[in-house]
Amino acid sequence: MKNIVLKIREDVLSQGEAALFAITKEVDKIALESFIYKVPQNIKIDKNLAAAIKIAKKNIEKFHKAEYKKLYKNNKIETSPEIFCWKKFTPIQNVGLYVPNGLFSSLLMNVIPAQIAGCGKIIICTPPNPSQEILYVCRLLKINKIYTIGGAQAIFAMAYGVGEISKVDKIFGPGNEFVNEAKKLVSCEVAIDMPAGPSEVLIIGDENTKTYDAIYDLLAQLEHGKESRAWLFSSSETLIKNVQEKIMAEIKKFPRQEILQKSINNLVCKKFNNIVEALNESNKIAPEHLILNIKDAENYLDLVKNAGSVFVGKYTTESLGDYLSGTNHVLPTSGFAKSFSGLSVLSFGKFITFQTTSKQGLESVAAHVATMAKAEGLNFHAESILSRL
């Protein structure tokens, strides 16, 4: 796989657009005349789905705008007399989003914070023949143009700039193993959102947890892909026993049973003496999603040290956050929740620090700066201060 991705990079770098057309013909079996796809004015999708998407948009916007408000205001701090320091949230100018075939929820979760951050140019790549749902979300978010390029070739096009697609500063979005390998390869040259890994859920339950709440939350995670992972940590032996007895019969309920037959092997159930012990172990795993389906769940929140997103109480299923609670569903996996945050407005900008001072301000610290600089052997650092006085 790695060699195929390296070959795709070589082709894109050496042949530019021609390579993109050739690869699309080979992989997607489509002979495109252009990658530029103008989003039509009127898109017809199911009325209920349209209503649901609008609510998701509203909630995601509401939550992410609250973050932006906090980011933006930064007061000047007078650290020493007449030395003022501050920082300013500044959007990343050019961002590239990869959207896998039909994943319209991913489009919402990436574009909304990018637009709130104020990114100058938002380039979207998705495989040819985008679904009506993708086009509907584009229209709703006032995106008039997307690029119908899929796979690793889309990542390279955005990383290096090809034809009408200009080089971006940061690349976002999920994808298959080819896309993830391409993102890894370009990450020395442009920023990427976060390391990719299979999706995960860890459920903590107790004697009050309903068996089918746990079963469906586990299966909801495991239906994502054969590599998806799930843990059930419980202070109740009975819950584990019931889940283990009944989960296999449920697998066949819906079309994705082939995936589930594989991923069910990644389910780990474990009994703990109490919730605190279960949480300590959960912190070592740092799950992407943590569901606290336990009594008085809110009392345990301070013990959560590592997790992507937390679902508190028996009515808060992961699906809620996957689609429309308002939090972002792009979250760190494979233990990276120990050090990475999920996607947010912050991911689409950076802080620039500023400082300013007057002659008096400089004078009051000049000797100190010069002393420190000389102690590190950096004489011109000292000179740049002393010569100004």
Place this chain on the structure above:
Amino acid sequence: MKNIVLKIREDVLSQGEAALFAITKEVDKIALESFIYKVPQNIKIDKNLAAAIKIAKKNIEKFHKAEYKKLYKNNKIETSPEIFCWKKFTPIQNVGLYVPNGLFSSLLMNVIPAQIAGCGKIIICTPPNPSQEILYVCRLLKINKIYTIGGAQAIFAMAYGVGEISKVDKIFGPGNEFVNEAKKLVSCEVAIDMPAGPSEVLIIGDENTKTYDAIYDLLAQLEHGKESRAWLFSSSETLIKNVQEKIMAEIKKFPRQEILQKSINNLVCKKFNNIVEALNESNKIAPEHLILNIKDAENYLDLVKNAGSVFVGKYTTESLGDYLSGTNHVLPTSGFAKSFSGLSVLSFGKFITFQTTSKQGLESVAAHVATMAKAEGLNFHAESILSRL
């Protein structure tokens, strides 16, 4: 070089502590009995330097604490009726800091935000025989123990955990090419602070800029290393002419002339019609440090789109921020200021998102979530909601 670093990794992984001792003997020419270095109670350093370091500590703390205050408070947002979402800044539990030989300012810049963030364990590695200044800063910051391991081997020890050094979640700190290569290698397994590159400054000047202000700021940057880079953008031809005429004579003033003889070749001077054009070009470079040594500098700040840290006005030299203005001196280089922030309290923590709802809250959106999930082919996502009602 890459092969040497790969060999070091192999040795550390296969032989553990024994490899660390062997490499230290070979590279540092020191036969250590232990890497554990207890910081003595009383460290004597120059009185003026001690006073300067205390002021730097105070200012860095003041600026970074202001950030922490903003990060910490996050209100619950009610996105839909009875659906509450919030996020919480949570420290990274285990962080590892690499401190090159004697670079006590780097120790201040890394440890202070780590301590403010509330990191559980802060592991510090620095080459054997730490300087008195390093030990003084340790004592000042209440660090009682460090590990005297240098180079790539220190990075691998922190990434994988060796002997008393436990595996960390994120690795920080500058280093030579071996250290940077090691950080790159481990970055698929643990987080690292940011991509490393040579230090840079871009100065924007005009007819008011004093020639020697520009010269010493350029040389202060170029004295860091042979790869250091500097730009002088000016709306005044005279300034460029004066700098070019006089800078070579200054190089010999201090001991680091061998470095400067090389790095001076990385100086680029360019005339612009006006400050706005110079700033537009600066944004394309995204310099680590941007000095605005121009009249009414504060009027141009909104035009700064990409930079690590900005020094506003003729008295604000870069040295000020390098040591004690209070801003962090660990900044993105090589164009990464387009997408990365400098080091801050945020670098030592992550946001965990939370959501909770009631039965009524779930009921009000259940049909919407189910519709969206089914449209993406994820039936158990729908089932996990519907079965709860």
